[in-house]
Amino acid sequence: MxxxxxxxxxxxxxxxxxxxTDPVGLNPGAVEAMKEVGVDIARQESKKVDRFLGQRFDYVITVCDRAKEACPTFPWAQSLLHWSFxxxxxAEGRAEERRAVFRRVRDEIAQRIRRFMARERKANKDPAQ
Known part of the structure; x- marks a missing residue:
């Protein structure tokens, strides 16, 4: 998401x-939750983190505690960020309860990305954005 x-x-x-760290394909609950807010992720691929080892990144962001613990180190990344979701x-429970968890996490991710982008624009003094 x-x-x-x-x-x-x-x-x-x-x-x-x-x-x-252990990709298993796109979760239909994530695809559905994102579609509800107009973001189509149906064509995204589930990739293993090893595919990116050795590449340079401005940011490497982990988004769950399990991933942070299992993620390899990225010494070639300028910034390592962890966002705990x-x-x-x-999620357990009835279908609607599970959908509610996807929606809540989706909204938390969106909020965090908006804050990240605002800080990035400010840091780079990007007047066009």
Whole structure:
């Protein structure tokens, strides 16, 4: 969801990639939650983080505590950020309760990305944004 929001909100300002420590494909709950707010992530790929080892990044952002612990180090990244979100795929309960967790986490991610982008614009003094 974070990749989808950053692509949607930032356009081409960032070259966005996402990966997991144990990717298992897109979760239909995430696809549905994002579609509700007009962001189509259905074509995103689930990639293993090892695919990006050795590449340089301005930011590497982990979005769940399990990923932070299992993620390899990225010494070639300028900034390592950790944003702790619940894993909505681990939600339990009835279908509507699980959907509510996806929606809550989706909204938390969107808010965090908007704050990140605002700080980034301010730091780079980007008057066009």
């Amino acid at each position: 974070a990749e989808g929001f950053l692509r949607h909100l930032a356009g081409d300002r960032f070259d966005v990639a996402s990966a997991g 619940d894993d909505p795929a681990a």
